[in-house]
Amino acid sequence: MTTVLNIIITGLIMGGIYALISMGLSLQYGVAKILNVSHGEFIMIAAMLTWVFVNRGIHPLLALVLCCPLTFIIGFLLHITIFRWLNINSGTAAAYESNAMLLCFGLYFIFSNIAMQIWGSNPVGYQFLNRSVAFAGTVTAINKIVVLIIAVAVSILFYLFLTYSRLGKSIRAASQDPVAAGMLGMNIKMIMAICFGIGAMLAGIAGTLISMYSQVDTGMGMGYTMIALIVVVLGGMGSIPGSMIGGLILGFVGSIFGYIEPSLSMVAYYLIILVLLLVKPKGLMGR
Amino acid sequence: MSKTNDRGGARIKQQIIPIVIVAVLFGLSFLTRTGSALRPSYYVVLFVSILNYIVLAVSWNIFSGPSGYISLSTAAFFGLGIYVSALLGEKLPVPLLMIVAGVISFAIAAIIGVITLRLRGVYFTIFTFGLVLLLQYFILWYEVKFNNLRGRTVMAVPYNTVFICLLILAGIVLIAAYYVKRSRFGMALTGIGECEDAAAHIGVNTTMVKVIAFAATSFAIGASGAAKATTMIYIDPPIAFNVMMSFMPVLMVIFGGAGSFLGPIIGAIVFTLLQEQLTTKWPKWYMIIFGVVMIISIVFLPKGLVGSFGEMVGKRKKLLLIAATAVFMVVGFIFTKLLAAAGTNIGGLVFPLLFGIIGFVIFANVLKRGKEAA
Amino acid sequence: MSRKKLLSVLLAAALGLSLLAGCGQSAAPAAAASSAKEEAAPAAAASSAKEEAAPAAEKSEAPAAEKSEAPAAEPAADVDPNKESIKVGAVRSQTGVFAMFDQTAFGPCYRMWVDKVNADGGIYVEEYGKKLPIDLIVYDDTSDMNQMTQLYQKLILEDQVDFLLPPVSTAFLSAAVPIAAQYGYLMIGAEGGSDTLKEALAKYPDFFSVLNYSVTQVPAIVDLMLEQGMKSAYIVYIQDTHGIEYSSAAEPAFKEAGIEIKEMKSVPADLADVTPIINDAMASGADAFILFTYPQITYPAIEVSKALGYNPKMFITGPGGSFESMKAACGGDEGIEGIIFEGAWNDKGSPEAAQFAKDLQEFNKDDPAFGMDWWGHIVYYASLEVLQQAIEGAGTLDNKVISQYIKDNHFNVSMGEIWFENQEIAHECFLGDLGQWQNGYPEVIDADENRTADPIVPKPDWP
Structure with missing residues (x-):
């Protein structure tokens, strides 16, 4: 019984982080048509920056607020420069999609290695609420509970933003039919850039949250990119609710395998998406 | 240049190019004379890398170039080849290893091809990518759990032997690529890339074409993995199923020009040389410079070197582009010499290569603009 | 259409055959210089199964034989009065997943060692009758096995270095040791001490393992x-x-x-x-x-x-x-x-160890990523000191002679007095x-x- 409860708690926490990471990737692909394989690098940059901030005496929660605009600006600037040039230069939408993915691979090279030149490759960390609460025979770290609460809050806020705000509605319109949305007078280019920025920002939030409960290092990005890719495919490309569900599923799978056979968890992840893709070729919530 | 070949007077040309390939590769085989089996020349070592990448890039391009299905499964079949060598290396000679690895890769690729038929676009890409990691993690788990080991030693084989084997494999792949592009089969693949449904409607058995192309190119990838493994000596699952092996061929093809015949070859040669030069001359900065070159070439040459070259209208512009690139490379060379004279001996081929790429990018864009303005 | 296909098949066959013929001829004259030509010629012919599977032991012995005759055969290994430096080559993972080790483990040690030796004017080599400074060549393998093996070949074949330093990690070491042995180089391991390397110790007499495990x-x-x-x-x-x-x-x-x-x-x-x-x-x-x-x-x-x-x-x-x-x-x-x-280990172990700990921290004080490693650093550094003392003691750059010297002698290094037993540092030497x-x-x-x-x-x- 305790184990089951443990599995649920761990699964919720992992799932919350995974969902947060993948929503950004899903948005970037859904609207901006960029499969951002450098997504994890934004997580890494935010995590390392948080560590730097905390070492300067800034509270981690304040660092979270600082990292949001920073990562947003990086993502936004990248989109209005190189991705826009790429869009002009690639002839077709399909060519743009594949070129954009490769371009992100180049970004991955650059970001991860510049970070390594600056910060080295040792794992680093700081102490934040490193205590626990007991609940029905289980103990859970407080920092993880805080992280889970923030992750859930951000996810809900983001979903509300997409559903009810004016900009959110434009984003959804642009993701469904960019041409028609453009005809209706929306600035599609700007919306895409904002989406890419928001995607980067969500990754940044995730990065800061991860640094609150675990050590971080400059090589951590790729692992999270892989997780995000799996989740996004699981949930369906471009579907925000799909990412949330996918993230939770993966979190629970990871948690269950963490208790049974940790070394098989990656195998399980990939088996799940391989099987799912065979049954539903566009993911759970894919259109 | 390749597009105009299909018509009329190009018949002779069609047979000249394979002969040229054979002649060049035959010429290369004499490189083995510059060293013995125990002490090969470094050129042989370098060419093993280049040929390996040529095989991977050209094979990738046969299927993914025209069909538009971006496969990231290269590392999976390459890794299978490596494991074939690790397990059977002491029992079989290299050519047989390559054939066994090829057959296994072919069979697995055919099965995967059949079950992934419904996947399109990015889903196919991620499925193939997941395959690499699935194999990596599963084999690692299996080896640790049941064999209580992580890595395996591969029987070392003299470089000259590996070189000759890869030379032959590259020859076969190149000739196959050349003829496939000009065959009905190649046209069917292009049709799939342009509009799969339309291709199906006009009577192309798209399923069959895709599976055969995917499996056949995987044969070559597996075979080259088996050959290359013998120079790696010690392997474990993360080394064998290295995801970089999936991305490198794609980058090379995109850089050289997807869908063209020469593009992947040029891409493989330039990237391998650049990699070798940067890791030795500018260690630490290799990845960053490599990333910048990648981004520049993707953003400003989305059709690759060969594609951009093909966009030039008229012989004059083509010559101009080649001349400009050559001038830039010479400038890079002189720059290296000047630096050496000034006491900082870095470079080798780094500057000529980088300058050449930059020159090509600038002039290809300027000349294209000129065309649009006219 | 069918003629074209036939032609392509014929061409492919011609290519294969001609290449085989080409390399068959080519191996013979080149191998003549080698002392192991019987093995070389058929192996390069890429045809027979048995030569391919020649036992590894034979392979490791053959180059050994070659190297001992090397002074006569290769001018590079001959005593060259104009020689100005000892070329030491290493392939290290400066980027990628193993970068951490080069930054913090063996990396700081070999950099300090080269710095110290060169500040001292170099290593005195009797053969040359003078002190030779170290010319260190470091390549980056990006934590990729393919690159690592290729770049060691480059160090050996193109740069013709005098000594090799080990790569990062046990896996890479397992691959680098046979390469070094093939060309008759000695290799003293660094990061990566492992039971699985024991096999390598038996097979490659010029490989030394230093870390306790x-x-x-x-x-x-x-x-x-x-x-x-x-x-x-x-x-x-x-x-x-x-x-x-x-x-x-x-x-x-x-x-x-x-x-x-x-x-x-x-x-x-x-x-x-x-x-x-x-x-x-x-x-x-x-x-x-x-x-x-x-x-x-x-x-x-x-x-x-x-x-x-x-x-x-x-x-x-x-x-x-x-x-x-x-x-x-x-x-x-x-x-x-x-x-x-x-x-x-710690600086209470011996005065030399205390001095070393101080020196290493001083040398790396500008590197924010640096931190002492209280397991490996002193052992890695000791291995380099052993190499240096063995070069001085043997008075030559011949790897075979130096390897034998290392096996036969005791050395006084930062760790105190150390010696090798079965190509490993004797257990009682560890702190x-x-x-x-x-x-x-x-x-x-x-x-x-x-x-x-x-x-x-x-x-x-x-x-």
Whole structure:
């Protein structure tokens, strides 16, 4: 019984982080048509920056607020420069999609290695609420509970933003039919850039949250990119609710395998998406 | 240049190019004379890398170039080849290893091809990518759990032997690529890339074409993995199923020009040389410079070197582009010499290569603009 | 259409045959110079199965024979009065997943060594009758095996270096040692000491392993546990050569000592969350919690244990536990108080060791990523000092002679007096096998005369 409860708690926490990471990737692909394989690098940059901030005496929660605009600006600037040039230069939408993915691979090279030149490759960390609460025979770290609460809050806020705000509605319109949305007078280019920025920002939030409960290092990005890719495919490309569900599923799978056979968890992840893709070729919530 | 070949007077040309390939590769085989089996020349070592990448890039391009299905499964079949060598290396000679690895890769690729038929676009890409990691993690788990080991030693084989084997494999792949592009089969693949449904409607058995192309190119990838493994000596699952092996061929093809015949070859040669030069001359900065070159070439040459070259209208512009690139490379060379004279001996081929790429990018864009303005 | 197909098949066949013929001819004259031509010619012909599968032993002996005659055959190895430097080559992972090791483990040691030797004017080589400074060539393999093997070939074939330094990690070392042996180079290992390398030791007479590992450290753990009256252990090991080896050494050793192993859990290198494992270990109630893992798992495990209040009587960590930089990752001196690590040495070991610790910190003071490694640093540095003294003692740059000199002699280095037994540093030369962080200081706590402080068991509470 305790184990089951443990599995649920761990699964919720992992799932919350995974969902947060993948929503950004899903948005970037859904609207901006960029499969951002450098997504994890934004997580890494935010995590390392948080560590730097905390070492300067800034509270981690304040660092979270600082990292949001920073990562947003990086993502936004990248989109209005190189991705826009790429869009002009690639002839077709399909060519743009594949070129954009490769371009992100180049970004991955650059970001991860510049970070390594600056910060080295040792794992680093700081102490934040490193205590626990007991609940029905289980103990859970407080920092993880805080992280889970923030992750859930951000996810809900983001979903509300997409559903009810004016900009959110434009984003959804642009993701469904960019041409028609453009005809209706929306600035599609700007919306895409904002989406890419928001995607980067969500990754940044995730990065800061991860640094609150675990050590971080400059090589951590790729692992999270892989997780995000799996989740996004699981949930369906471009579907925000799909990412949330996918993230939770993966979190629970990871948690269950963490208790049974940790070394098989990656195998399980990939088996799940391989099987799912065979049954539903566009993911759970894919259109 | 390749597009105009299909018509009329190009018949002779069609047979000249394979002969040229054979002649060049035959010429290369004499490189083995510059060293013995125990002490090969470094050129042989370098060419093993280049040929390996040529095989991977050209094979990738046969299927993914025209069909538009971006496969990231290269590392999976390459890794299978490596494991074939690790397990059977002491029992079989290299050519047989390559054939066994090829057959296994072919069979697995055919099965995967059949079950992934419904996947399109990015889903196919991620499925193939997941395959690499699935194999990596599963084999690692299996080896640790049941064999209580992580890595395996591969029987070392003299470089000259590996070189000759890869030379032959590259020859076969190149000739196959050349003829496939000009065959009905190649046209069917292009049709799939342009509009799969339309291709199906006009009577192309798209399923069959895709599976055969995917499996056949995987044969070559597996075979080259088996050959290359013998120079790696010690392997474990993360080394064998290295995801970089999936991305490198794609980058090379995109850089050289997807869908063209020469593009992947040029891409493989330039990237391998650049990699070798940067890791030795500018260690630490290799990845960053490599990333910048990648981004520049993707953003400003989305059709690759060969594609951009093909966009030039008229012989004059083509010559101009080649001349400009050559001038830039010479400038890079002189720059290296000047630096050496000034006491900082870095470079080798780094500057000529980088300058050449930059020159090509600038002039290809300027000349294209000129065309649009006219 | 059919004619074209036929033509292509014919061409392919012609290509294959002509290439085979071409290389068959080509190998013969080139091999004539080699002392091992019988092996060379057929192997290059790429045809017969038997020559391909020539036993590895033969391969490692053949080049050895070649090298001993080398002075006559190759001008590069001959005594060249104009020689101005000793070329030392290394392929190190300066980028990629292994970059951490070059930045913090062997990296600082070889850089300081070269700096010191050159500041001193070089190494005196009798053959040349003068001091030769070191010309260090370092290539970056980007943590990729393909690059690593290729670049060692470049160092040997193109740059014709005099000595090779080892690559990063046990896996890479396993591949680099046969390459070095093939061309008659000696290689002294650095990061990566492992039981699996024992095979290599037997096969390659010019390979030396320096780091202490499972063979001595697992018994040390057992001794310490028995001394402190520990009854049970929970073992986590990483799916790597290190983890596999330590766990398989621990299993019989613990059984024999009567220590119960509650659980042996293998974890992947990129484990997403260690919480399940800590929970499981806590539930098992084992006296000792043992992590044969790397920093990416060890450090989070420490933090999660802290958060969950898991405080076993002994908390033993693998590689990374001995890094000074662990303090930055795990909450400073008090955050790691009482953690036991594989290692170990400190500046109480000997005056030379104290001097070395001071020098290394001084040399790397501008590198923010640097931190002392209280397991490997002194051993790595000692291996370089051995190489230097062996070159001076043998008075030559001939790798074979130097290798023999290393086997035959005792050396006075930072670690004190050391010598090699079966190509490994003799166990009694080490300054310790286990350490414990006490007030931020790495005390050696082996249950023998190396002990510099009594172990604190049970481990004090987390802060």
